[in-house]
Amino acid sequence: MLGKLRGLWAYLGPWRRRFGPVAGTRLGLQVRRLQYAARAGTTVQLRVPGLPHPVLGRARSSDAYVFRQHFLEEELAAGLPAAPGTIVDAGANAGYAALYLLRRFPAARIV
Numbered sequence: 001m002l003g004k005l006r007g008l009w010a011y012l013g014p015w016r017r018r019f020g021p022v023a024g025t026r027l028g029l030q031v032r033r034l035q036y037a038a039r040a041g042t043t044v045q046l047r048v049p050g051l052p053h054p055v056l057g058r059a060r061s062s063d064a065y066v067f068r069q070h071f072l073e074e075e076l077a078a079g080l081p082a083a084p085g086t087i088v089d090a091g092a093n094a095g096y097a098a099l100y101l102l103r104r105f106p107a108a109r110i111v
Contacts, residue, residue, distance in 0.1 A: 008032075014072055023049045027071075031057075035064040050103045055096070063094050070100040077104075084108050 015028030027046065034044040038059035045054040048071060057063040069075050076097060086109045089098035098110050 018072055019049050023047075031064050031067060034059055034067070036060075048099070048103065050106075051099060055099055057094065063096075066093050067096050070096045074100075076100055086111060 011032065012025050012028040015031070016024035018024060019027055027048065030044060030046045034046070034057045038044050040060040042059045043056045044059055046057055046067065047054050055067075057067060083105050085107075087098070087101050087105065088111045089095065089101070091097050101108065102110050
């Protein structure tokens with residue numbers, strides 16, 4: 001039991017560092033539920049700090065991995081010379097890239 005708690009605490013560490021102790025723990029647990037606990041085919045609400053509405057993820061799909069890539073690892077955090085006015089998301093997943101960019105550039109228009 002103690003080993004499982006230590007593992008969970010270690011898993012939540014990056015989430016807490018990125019989003020703060022309370023919001024990071026909450027979001028990390030929601031993503032963990034998305035990966036393992038929820039029944040396949042159901043959706044899980046993910047409350048991302050800085051976004052006005054919850055984001056939905058499909059349980060036991062690639063959504064948890066893609067969400068982690070964008071929001072935790074910040075793979076889209078390329079330095080831009082200026083804040084963009086318009087962002088075009090032509091992806092084919094759950095829209096997490098557009099939501100990440102909206103969080104990063106709240107004044108931009110997302111297409």
